[in-house]
Amino acid sequence: MAAEFATLVTGIVQSGSRLLGEHTVAFEHEFGAWLEPSSATLEAVAVSSGASALQLALVGVGVGPGDEVILPAFTAVPTAAAVCALGAVPVPVDVVEGTACLDPALVDAARTPRTRAVIVVHLYGLPATLPITDLPIVEDAAQAHGAICDHGRSAATAYSFYPTKNLGGIGDGGAVATTEPALAARIRRLRAHGMTEMYVHTEISQNFRMSEVEAAWLRLNLATLTADNARRHAIAQRYRNAAPHLAWQDSDPAHVYHLAVLRAPDRPAFRAALAEAGVATAVQYPLALTQQPAYEQFTVAPCPVAEAWASECVSVPCFPELSDAEVEFVAETLATVDG
Ligand SMILES: Cc1ncc(COP(=O)(O)O)c(C=O)c1O
Structure with a gap:
């Protein structure tokens, strides 16, 4: 390439x-x-x-x-x-x-x-x-x-x-x-x-x-986008199957899993448990538009669901380059952590 x-x-x-x-x-x-x-x-x-x-x-x-x-x-x-x-x-x-x-x-x-x-x-x-x-x-x-x-x-x-x-x-x-x-x-x-x-x-x-x-x-x-999307979908599906107790974003056969995201009510504890096990996580995104310093001025109605997503969302590793062993490791770790 x-x-x-x-x-x-x-x-x-x-x-x-x-x-x-x-x-x-x-x-x-x-x-x-x-x-x-x-x-x-x-x-x-x-x-x-x-x-x-x-x-x-x-x-x-x-x-x-x-x-x-x-x-x-x-x-x-x-x-x-x-x-x-x-x-x-x-x-x-x-x-x-x-x-x-x-x-x-x-x-x-x-x-x-x-x-x-x-x-x-x-x-x-x-x-x-x-x-x-x-x-x-x-x-x-x-x-x-x-x-x-x-x-x-x-x-x-x-x-x-x-x-x-x-x-x-x-x-x-x-x-x-x-x-x-x-x-x-x-x-x-x-x-x-x-x-x-x-x-x-x-x-x-x-x-x-x-x-x-x-x-x-x-x-x-x-040339590889179709295969890459299929790989992302399979990885996310593996996680969901291994950890059905977690509050995953809704699934869909057409979901292309740019990110695999779940909601953890105690996000700091959830992320700390994964970090301890060696699994990196990210937060996309920590603030709803209604909470962003530059954009809160545009709020016209409360958006409690958006703000709940912002305070609880956690992205777990999901990209085509992950090896099968890495996917298994993340899946098995997710299976053991509390939501
Ligand atoms: C949902 C969404 N909209 C718009 C954009 C903007 O795309 P770009 O960074 O290519 O300008 C992004 C990328 O960050 C995005 O994730």
């Missing part, structure tokens, strides 16, 4: 084509086809990050300054930051106890005349239920490559290729997937300064381009 990548990088250097060249074009086709092979209309547009994918998708559905966007109170902060970057207002609503994802039943109550869109986050790789609404929906699938089988249900879906994601880049990267050709064309314009033809700018925008080096790396790694 390293040698193959080095050859591709040499080719990029020699060609002089560093941006929006053959690798970016090919990656867009290959990633779109991987996401939904049966779709004749799905297009992927490569951009500079997951955050910019979200931002451009929101612009594409008409979100602008002063508009409100409903989103889950428990998510990675960039979901809300993308809204704020447009001068719009994130409106956090609570999440479902079992899934940690947006509660679709709360969307109508959070809606005001200024609401322009809803963001649904497929947190940790679990496909979330979309609300039934006439508002445009933008899906945040930064953690969920492969979890969505029908991209036509929403206006656009944002993916991140941050290096630790299921499809991780060599640096930053992202993509917007949409089945609406006009939206895809607009996002292609918006990612390059709103330029329609050489030095003619029909919309105000900035630079959200992906580099050719990133696209070349992603093309190589796309």
Whole structure:
């Protein structure tokens, strides 16, 4: 893989084509086809990050300054930051106890005349239920490559290729997937300064381009994404089977387990027991949006379920590179600890 990548990088250097060249074009086709092979209309547009994918998708559905966007109170902060970057207002609503994802039943109550869109986050790789609404929906699938089988249900879906994601880049990267050709064309314009033809700018925008080096790396790694996701799923399933007494996030056959997460009411004790046994854990995320110093100002209603997830969630090791012996060790350790 390293040698193959080095050859591709040499080719990029020699060609002089560093941006929006053959690798970016090919990656867009290959990633779109991987996401939904049966779709004749799905297009992927490569951009500079997951955050910019979200931002451009929101612009594409008409979100602008002063508009409100409903989103889950428990998510990675960039979901809300993308809204704020447009001068719009994130409106956090609570999440479902079992899934940690947006509660679709709360969307109508959070809606005001200024609401322009809803963001649904497929947190940790679990496909979330979309609300039934006439508002445009933008899906945040930064953690969920492969979890969505029908991209036509929403206006656009944002993916991140941050290096630790299921499809991780060599640096930053992202993509917007949409089945609406006009939206895809607009996002292609918006990612390059709103330029329609050489030095003619029909919309105000900035630079959200992906580099050719990133696209070349992603093309190589796309080849193993199906197997990597299957491995993540099998690892998480092994843990769940070994430790059914723990309060795992809800399962789903399409869950791609960017993270394997459970809730431990006494998190410090739980993490200490695992650390003592030699199992590393992490907390994604320690605060709900309603508790984040920079975002608590946007709280409009209490979000107790989101805040409970924030105080109890624990991520356990789940990535394709784990050996079978390591997986067994983690599974057996989880079987012995109290939730
Ligand atoms: C749920 C979610 N949304 C958005 C993002 C932003 O992606 P990026 O870091 O590529 O900008 C991330 C990644 O951290 C994420 O996990």
